[in-house]
Amino acid sequence: MENKGISKAVIKRLPRYYRYLGELMNEGVERISSHDLSERMHVTASQIRQDLNHFGGFGQQGYGYNVAYLYEEIAKILGIDQKHNIIIIGAGNLGQAIANYTNFEKRGFIIKGMFDVNPRLVGMTIRGIPVYALEELEEIIRREEVQIAALTIPKMRAEEVAEKLVAYGIRAIWNFAHTDLHLPDDVVVENVHLSESLMRLSYKLVHMDSVSGEMLL
Amino acid sequence: MENKGISKAVIKRLPRYYRYLGELMNEGVERISSHDLSERMHVTASQIRQDLNHFGGFGQQGYGYNVAYLYEEIAKILGIDQKHNIIIIGAGNLGQAIANYTNFEKRGFIIKGMFDVNPRLVGMTIRGIPVYALEELEEIIRREEVQIAALTIPKMRAEEVAEKLVAYGIRAIWNFAHTDLHLPDDVVVENVHLSESLMRLSYKLVHMDSVSGEMLL
DNA sequence: TAGATTGTTAATCGATTAACAATC
């Protein structure tokens, strides 16, 4: 699989292609041209072809793209053709929301446990997922071969806990804490800063007239 | 306030500037140069100056930027110097997580109510916030002058509910449903697609070696 | 005043779009 120097912009768009291809499959559509897909997604056909060709030639001249095949190929590119074991740090509402969202498991993300400092939560299970004390972090990570941790705890303790996670073998952090983590180069981080997202919505609302239609998507 | 043709990229960065300035204030820092801020934030000083100058000259030659003043100015740009009334559609875990996150209220986002189809949730209150039936949408939106709706319901009903929200006067939608909403031009949408975020993390994990350090932030 | 640092213009870099030859 080719993937040297793929830009952030392209990677950001891949999951959206994947979603639209999934919808097309559900509709029973077998093939689609970059032009038709571009109309659905409100992007240019040129961009779709450019994006996909970073990873290989998935289409066929005169025919377009086979929906099921392209769907599988994008899954491979995204790494969701394989299983990933995941834990959730913080069993509050946000942690529970993630634990209850069954679609993640359909995509191969297996939630192996949740962790919390609150002794009243420890020992409970949420949709069959056990809540552990933080002291058990190392053991569970090693035993269950966990690669990914979702960090849904207040920012105050986030950096400290993240460092522990990395020390225990975690290689990817899905960071919901409102802070930027500073971790070794071989650990990947994806930030979800909800408060920043809400501020951007506020910006758009307040400056509505001067914001281009493009921006609203 | 100048805001013609501000690019998405700039708007995306504004809340992060705001967050770092808040931290500087907490540390008692009164002034900061673009250079010192750039080192903290791991961006270029040039970019900071360019970004801010889209909205006006907030600094002073030979001095830098007054932290408290710049903090306030960015708040104005983001529209968080004013109050926004907000409702949450869907009182599940995600809706409750938002309702329980008190920082939003500190930033002027006042949660006026939650809505759910589940009759067992209707009538409850969460942190003092009442849960209403969907039938009461129109009345509450008009009575409480609600501008913003957080949409935390399954994608199947999202489009339909979003259209109702708009009909009842909502001008901004914070969309957590895994679907792209198609709404009139005078309604702004900010998407939070968690499954896409997790796929991007998966991509970075799988392609770790070939991903630049820049990307990891 | 001299030093520091902004605001802003110019240069560079990267991403998007357009065009078209290759080919199914």
Added chain:
DNA sequence: TAGATTGTTAATCGATTAACAATC
């Protein structure tokens, strides 16, 4: 084969970085 549509190169557009004169 003729028509359709990709893969890919070239042109354009936009965003980032560098440079420096203005000025506090």
